[in-house]
Amino acid sequence: MSVSAYTAPAPGDAAVIFDGVSKHFAASGKSGAFTALDTVSLSVGRGSITGIIGRSGAGKSTLIRLVNGLEKPTGGTVLVDGVDVGALDEAGLRELRRSVGMIFQHFNLLSSRTVFGNVALPLEIAGMDKQAIEKRVRPLLDLVGLADKHGRYPAELSGGQKQRIGIARALATEPKLLLSDEATSALDPETTQSILELLKRINADLGLTVLLITHEMEVVKAVTSDVAVIDHGRIVERGHTFDVFTHPRHETTRAMLSGLPGSKLPDAVSRGLKPQADDGDRAVVRLTFFGAAAERPLISQLIKSVGAEVNIIAGTIDEIGGRPYGSLVVAYGADAETAGRAERFFTENGLVTEVLGYVA
Amino acid sequence: MSPDLLLRIGSATLDTLYMVAIAGLIGSLIGLPIGIFLATSGKGELFPAPTTNRIVGLIVNAARSTPFIILVVAIIPFTRLITGTSIGTKAAIVPLTIATIPFVARLVEAAIREIDKGLIEAARAMGATPMQIVFKVLLAEARPALTLALTMTIVSLIGYSAMVGAVGGGGLGDLGIRYGYQRFMPDVMLVVVIVLIVLVQLVQSAGDGLARHFDRRSRKN
Ligand SMILES: Nc1ncnc2c1ncn2[C@@H]1O[C@H](COP(=O)(O)OP(=O)(O)OP(=O)(O)O)[C@@H](O)[C@H]1O
Ligand SMILES: [Mg+2]
Numbered sequence: 001m002s003v004s005a006y007t008a009p010a011p012g013d014a015a016v017i018f019d020g021v022s023k024h025f026a027a028s029g030k031s032g033a034f035t036a037l038d039t040v041s042l043s044v045g046r047g048s049i050t051g052i053i054g055r056s057g058a059g060k061s062t063l064i065r066l067v068n069g070l071e072k073p074t075g076g077t078v079l080v081d082g083v084d085v086g087a088l089d090e091a092g093l094r095e096l097r098r099s100v101g102m103i104f105q106h107f108n109l110l111s112s113r114t115v116f117g118n119v120a121l122p123l124e125i126a127g128m129d130k131q132a133i134e135k136r137v138r139p140l141l142d143l144v145g146l147a148d149k150h151g152r153y154p155a156e157l158s159g160g161q162k163q164r165i166g167i168a169r170a171l172a173t174e175p176k177l178l179l180s181d182e183a184t185s186a187l188d189p190e191t192t193q194s195i196l197e198l199l200k201r202i203n204a205d206l207g208l209t210v211l212l213i214t215h216e217m218e219v220v221k222a223v224t225s226d227v228a229v230i231d232h233g234r235i236v237e238r239g240h241t242f243d244v245f246t247h248p249r250h251e252t253t254r255a256m257l258s259g260l261p262g263s264k265l266p267d268a269v270s271r272g273l274k275p276q277a278d279d280g281d282r283a284v285v286r287l288t289f290f291g292a293a294a295e296r297p298l299i300s301q302l303i304k305s306v307g308a309e310v311n312i313i314a315g316t317i318d319e320i321g322g323r324p325y326g327s328l329v330v331a332y333g334a335d336a337e338t339a340g341r342a343e344r345f346f347t348e349n350g351l352v353t354e355v356l357g358y359v360a
Numbered sequence: 361m362s363p364d365l366l367l368r369i370g371s372a373t374l375d376t377l378y379m380v381a382i383a384g385l386i387g388s389l390i391g392l393p394i395g396i397f398l399a400t401s402g403k404g405e406l407f408p409a410p411t412t413n414r415i416v417g418l419i420v421n422a423a424r425s426t427p428f429i430i431l432v433v434a435i436i437p438f439t440r441l442i443t444g445t446s447i448g449t450k451a452a453i454v455p456l457t458i459a460t461i462p463f464v465a466r467l468v469e470a471a472i473r474e475i476d477k478g479l480i481e482a483a484r485a486m487g488a489t490p491m492q493i494v495f496k497v498l499l500a501e502a503r504p505a506l507t508l509a510l511t512m513t514i515v516s517l518i519g520y521s522a523m524v525g526a527v528g529g530g531g532l533g534d535l536g537i538r539y540g541y542q543r544f545m546p547d548v549m550l551v552v553v554i555v556l557i558v559l560v561q562l563v564q565s566a567g568d569g570l571a572r573h574f575d576r577r578s579r580k581n
């Protein structure tokens with residue numbers, strides 16, 4: 001299987017379009033001038049869950065804050081549903097913000113308000129009357145599974161529950177777009193998964209476009225259909241999540257992917273890895289397989305075809321964007337004959353391979 | 361102690377309460393918006409006006425650093441203008457109020473600056489106006505801290521009100537000076553001090569209790 005060519009969503013199908021967007025922070029006080037975003041162009045497909053991943057300081061928060069005008073671009077335009085955010089005045093921005101939900105890493109719930117009161121806040125701000133608010137909030141609490149907690153205060157909730165309230169609050173004004181700034185970064189892996197499941201469900205059931213930023217590949221892998229990798233204020237790679245994961249092009253992407261379980265070589269192996277083979281060495285090769293290949297008994301066939309000893313060093317079977325995907329690191333004789341047989345087998349089976357190095 | 365003296369102590373206590381209440385009320389009503397302004401008008405904040413912010417800050421600092429007793433004397437013409445007199449309980453309310461304003465302003469500013477910036481960000485992201493943010497987020501979230509600030513204000517006012525007694529201001533301080541000190545009646549002095557202590561204790565525990573009641577930041581039960 002090959003990488004499907006990535007075509008950006010057509011302008012009409014895009015919920016958000018960044019067009020040559022730059023953000024330059026002027027020098028102030030002790031901090032010097034800084035270019036946080038450098039001519040970023042990106043479109044977010046309507047109804048998609050699009051991820052933006054990058055390291056700390058890459059410009060992710062700055063980018064997402066441009067969408068609801070919490071930050072103004074210093075160059076280029078940001079279009080949300082065709083509306084130029086940078087051109088809106090304060091009143092226009094407020095109206096836009098009521099149609100864009102946002103959730104945060106630290107939840108940002110009001111400690112002085114109950115769960116109900118927190119979810120009601122955006123509706124009060126929008127000037128909705130009490131009865132209508134009541135009618136709107138109840139089903140939202142049901143949706144996030146916290147109807148029984150409506151009279152509780154945030155301090156009485158767990159992190160995951162707080163984020164559910166954050167999500168209910170973000171959905172209160174029935175937005176078409178949900179922005180998520182590291183919404184799961186303060187949560188443990190299990191809670192992260194349950195929050196991601198909730199986001200997926202909302203995306204599917206309500207047709208909501210989700211733009212999420214994160215520094216965790218796990219998050220991107222679990223929920224997004226599309227991803228962009230941002231590094232030092234530039235988009236360095238973008239595409240369908242599956243393609244980017246299986247064929248990372250940019251070194252930043254590779255580096256971030258290497259943190260995923262199953263991608264990392266055992267230390268003992270990576271320490272002994274050499275760039276060139278000496279006599280009697282073994283080649284360490286990463287096999288990536290997806291689709292039908294992920295379901296075939298590849299390993300026994302591989303051992304049969306190569307004819308020599310094959311060690312399995314690391315491996316994982318997983319799903320990315322709902323598609324099965326496997327990654328296997330194996331070692332076999334680096335001599336021309338064995339290597340030749342192995343390569344033939346890989347080609348015949350449509351496996352993507354990458355020689356990581358050689359070990360004695 | 362003679363019934364006459366007891367009566368005097370009772371009425372002096374009422375005078376003190378009266379001064380504290382009026383000065384506390386007016387001073388807080390004026391100090392609160394100034395405090396909100398100080399906390400929200402810095403560069404890039406809700407109502408950006410950095411220059412005005414700095415000027416108001418300077419005035420507040422100047423007022424805070426003027427010793428109270430000097431303030432009392434310095435504003436005598438102003439006091440006379442407002443109350444028609446410069447001695448007595450009513451006259452004492454003017455300097456007490458003036459001293460309360462910057463005191464409250466700084467406490468309110470500190471209480472609001474304590475609030476997590478993320479909450480302001482979240483409210484902005486919901487499309488809140490700056491005024492909505494002040495009322496629905498800042499004042500609501502700062503309520504426990506504001507309650508404590510008000511408590512501290514009243515406690516300080518009780519102290520200051522005793523001080524105006526020294527310049528003929530009426531109230532418990534006045535009584536203590538005139539009887540306890542000038543006529544050398546230590547028992548009067550003692551009673552005055554005890555009443556002041558009890559007042560301060562009552563105000564402080566009521567304030568603490570109320571603040572705790574408002575504070576939802578940690579788990580209860
Ligand atoms: N108001 C500001 N003034 C000056 N520089 C800023 C400002 N806001 C952000 N920056 C700088 O812009 C860069 C990008 O910041 P941003 O918050 O977008 O990063 P991020 O990718 O979200 O990082 P993290 O994962 O740590 O949240 C950082 O180097 C930061 O210091
Ligand atoms: Mg960030």
